[in-house]
Amino acid sequence: MSYEVDTPVFAGPFDLLLHLILQDEVDLYQVSLGGIIEAYLAEIQRMEGVNLAVATEFLLIAATLIELKSRRLLPDTSDLDLEEELALWEERDLLLARLLECKTFKDASQALKALSNDASLSFPRLVGMEEQFLGLMPDLLEGVTPKSINQAYLRATAPKPQLDLFHVTPVKLTVAETVESLIEELPVLGKTTLKHLTKSSVDRVEVVIYFLAVLELYKQGVVDLTQIKTFGDLTISWLGFDEDTDFANINTYEG
Amino acid sequence: MQSEEYRKAIEAILLVSDVPVEPSLLAQLLEIPKAEIENICSELMAEYENDNRGFVLVNVAGGYRYQTDPSMAPYVERFVLEGQTSRLSAAALETLAIVAYKQPISRMQISAIRGVNVDAVIRTLQQRGYIGEVGKDPGPGNAILFGTTSTFLERLGINDLSDLPPLSNFVPGADIVEALEDGLRPDQYNDVLDSQQHNDEAKPSNDEAASK
Amino acid sequence: MQSEEYRKAIEAILLVSDVPVEPSLLAQLLEIPKAEIENICSELMAEYENDNRGFVLVNVAGGYRYQTDPSMAPYVERFVLEGQTSRLSAAALETLAIVAYKQPISRMQISAIRGVNVDAVIRTLQQRGYIGEVGKDPGPGNAILFGTTSTFLERLGINDLSDLPPLSNFVPGADIVEALEDGLRPDQYNDVLDSQQHNDEAKPSNDEAASK
Numbered sequence: 001m002s003y004e005v006d007t008p009v010f011a012g013p014f015d016l017l018l019h020l021i022l023q024d025e026v027d028l029y030q031v032s033l034g035g036i037i038e039a040y041l042a043e044i045q046r047m048e049g050v051n052l053a054v055a056t057e058f059l060l061i062a063a064t065l066i067e068l069k070s071r072r073l074l075p076d077t078s079d080l081d082l083e084e085e086l087a088l089w090e091e092r093d094l095l096l097a098r099l100l101e102c103k104t105f106k107d108a109s110q111a112l113k114a115l116s117n118d119a120s121l122s123f124p125r126l127v128g129m130e131e132q133f134l135g136l137m138p139d140l141l142e143g144v145t146p147k148s149i150n151q152a153y154l155r156a157t158a159p160k161p162q163l164d165l166f167h168v169t170p171v172k173l174t175v176a177e178t179v180e181s182l183i184e185e186l187p188v189l190g191k192t193t194l195k196h197l198t199k200s201s202v203d204r205v206e207v208v209i210y211f212l213a214v215l216e217l218y219k220q221g222v223v224d225l226t227q228i229k230t231f232g233d234l235t236i237s238w239l240g241f242d243e244d245t246d247f248a249n250i251n252t253y254e255g
Numbered sequence: 256m257q258s259e260e261y262r263k264a265i266e267a268i269l270l271v272s273d274v275p276v277e278p279s280l281l282a283q284l285l286e287i288p289k290a291e292i293e294n295i296c297s298e299l300m301a302e303y304e305n306d307n308r309g310f311v312l313v314n315v316a317g318g319y320r321y322q323t324d325p326s327m328a329p330y331v332e333r334f335v336l337e338g339q340t341s342r343l344s345a346a347a348l349e350t351l352a353i354v355a356y357k358q359p360i361s362r363m364q365i366s367a368i369r370g371v372n373v374d375a376v377i378r379t380l381q382q383r384g385y386i387g388e389v390g391k392d393p394g395p396g397n398a399i400l401f402g403t404t405s406t407f408l409e410r411l412g413i414n415d416l417s418d419l420p421p422l423s424n425f426v427p428g429a430d431i432v433e434a435l436e437d438g439l440r441p442d443q444y445n446d447v448l449d450s451q452q453h454n455d456e457a458k459p460s461n462d463e464a465a466s467k
Numbered sequence: 468m469q470s471e472e473y474r475k476a477i478e479a480i481l482l483v484s485d486v487p488v489e490p491s492l493l494a495q496l497l498e499i500p501k502a503e504i505e506n507i508c509s510e511l512m513a514e515y516e517n518d519n520r521g522f523v524l525v526n527v528a529g530g531y532r533y534q535t536d537p538s539m540a541p542y543v544e545r546f547v548l549e550g551q552t553s554r555l556s557a558a559a560l561e562t563l564a565i566v567a568y569k570q571p572i573s574r575m576q577i578s579a580i581r582g583v584n585v586d587a588v589i590r591t592l593q594q595r596g597y598i599g600e601v602g603k604d605p606g607p608g609n610a611i612l613f614g615t616t617s618t619f620l621e622r623l624g625i626n627d628l629s630d631l632p633p634l635s636n637f638v639p640g641a642d643i644v645e646a647l648e649d650g651l652r653p654d655q656y657n658d659v660l661d662s663q664q665h666n667d668e669a670k671p672s673n674d675e676a677a678s679k
Contacts, residue, residue, distance in 0.1 A: 021438035119412030266521025267539035309478025327479035
């Protein structure tokens with residue numbers, strides 16, 4: 001088996017990043033980007049000389065983090081190219097969406113593990129047919145010729161080419177765009193639910209992006225959110241905004 | 256043939272099968288409706304439980320089969336020794352979860368979610384028989400699509416995929432989303448918090464230094 | 468532990484054993500006298516008979532095992548004849564072909580070529596008498612080595628293995644292609660070694676098969 005970044009701590013960059021951000025859930029608000037970047041870079045250094053694919057992915061994410069940090073250090077951002085800045089935000093949104101997805105499956109895998117642990121206490125009977133009946137079994141080789149054995153061997157050992165484009169991410173939607181479209185859509189709808197908004201979404205990441213966009217609007221005070229029970233559907237009510245609502249402030253929306 | 260006889264025939268057939276037997280096959284062999292097979296099997300399950308047997312009849316991977324009662328695992332393990340299936344790594348489990356919930360799915364799509372190359376993990380899962388090739392992506396590249404197998408269902412002790420807990424159970428709550436978001440936000444908001452944090456840290460540092 | 472629990476443990480152990488289990492082994496596993504094991508087994512035999520079960524507990528070849536009740540033979544026969552598909556699956560045929568051309572070969576080597584777990588297929592082929600154990604790998608692990616049987620030759624209508632078409636127009640196997648691919652990837656050094664191993668085995672197989 002190839003090297004897996006499994007021991008001692010993390011299986012891949014998302015895993016590490018998730019851990020770094022969530023390690024101190026109690027002090028949610030004390031997580032600083034700077035600290036994350038430092039720990040992240042330290043981890044990359046520790047991984048010196050391992051799996052190239054993993055290391056590349058690490059570097060990509062580290063670069064995004066560093067860009068985010070440098071953006072923060074600039075005293076005045078107004079001279080930043082708008083295109084560039086939007087691209088950076090998109091990167092961040094993407095990273096966030098992927099982290100959420102990673103976390104979801106991480107938790108799901110624990111549920112599978114629990115199921116499998118329970119199941120492994122019960123052993124199936126695999127003894128099979130009793131000798132007295134074996135003679136009755138139909139001849140499975142009827143119609144099989146030496147030539148078909150030869151062909152089956154060639155089939156079994158034939159090359160199976162595989163495309164490996166693992167670094168390509170299929171996500172197309174961004175939070176910025178979604179906020180934009182929601183500001184147009186929600187006043188018309190008045191009251192709606194997250195499920196309704198995302199009913200045409202094929203990809204789960206899209207749902208996550210919608211969720212983030214709604215969260216942004218909530219922070220700006222233009223919508224109200226209610227969720228009756230945990231994991232229940234999220235009801236979104238449009239509150240509207242006054243002239244002076246500063247949308248430039250919406251974290252993923254510029255102009 | 257009496258109902259008693261059907262019951263007996265089902266017990267005999269299940270005893271010699273090494274895979275779960277589908278109720279429709281039992282129905283065909285006994286020439287009675289599938290619903291009746293299911294009734295008889297439910298009765299058998301209840302009987303074994305009432306009689307406190309060391310074996311149970313379960314409905315797994317779409318069929319019925321005999322298994323040992325889970326409470327007897329210590330004795331059975333002592334007897335089989337090698338029967339212990341080796342554990343899956345965390346990476347393998349997460350990949351398996353992705354395949355289970357998003358099948359059919361390509362290697363590339365799995366990698367995109369996991370953020371790492373999954374070739375080796377996929378090969379392990381395939382060798383163990385938990386996942387298999389279920390088709391080809393009709394799009395360009397004709398990527399192989401993977402799905403879980405009946406071995407996977409057997410290993411998890413479930414009858415079909417709908418027995419898995421819904422994925423929505425695991426979607427992170429708003430608190431986690433916010434924590435992640437804040438962790439990645441380089442704006443003024445965090446700066447304020449950061450400076451508060453520094454202030455807070457500055458104060459107790461005296462005591463800390465003193466206590467060292 | 469109560470007598471009830473012993474009884475349950477014996478049922479569980481006998482359920483998973485594919486050979487008759489000697490009372491002395493049960494005594495050892497349960498840490499009770501052999502005489503008590505024999506008492507409990509007699510009780511179980513009587514219970515199953517009273518309950519008119521489709522299986523019986525018998526004392527055969529010095530041990531206990533479950534068997535189908537003889538009166539249920541017609542149903543079991545039907546299951547044998549109709550229950551299983553009467554043709555080899557593509558997977559089984561490929562496995563059989565690998566054994567035919569590369570014997571003697573271990574289960575693990577077959578899995579490595581097929582890329583999937585082959586335990587169940589091997590069991591089927593063995594039960595049908597098409598392949599058999601022909602020796603043990605002298606290396607670590609002493610893996611069982613499989614080869615084809617005379618039944619296989621008979622059913623195929625050939626005299627010996629040299630009558631199989633030679634693998635003349637030998638196309639590189641998936642393992643070789645993979646090894647080449649992996650060679651370009653510095654991260655999977657171990658995989659390369661793995662595949663090379665198969666690779667080496669694959670080449671001379673042609674002559675080997677022919678010479679037998």
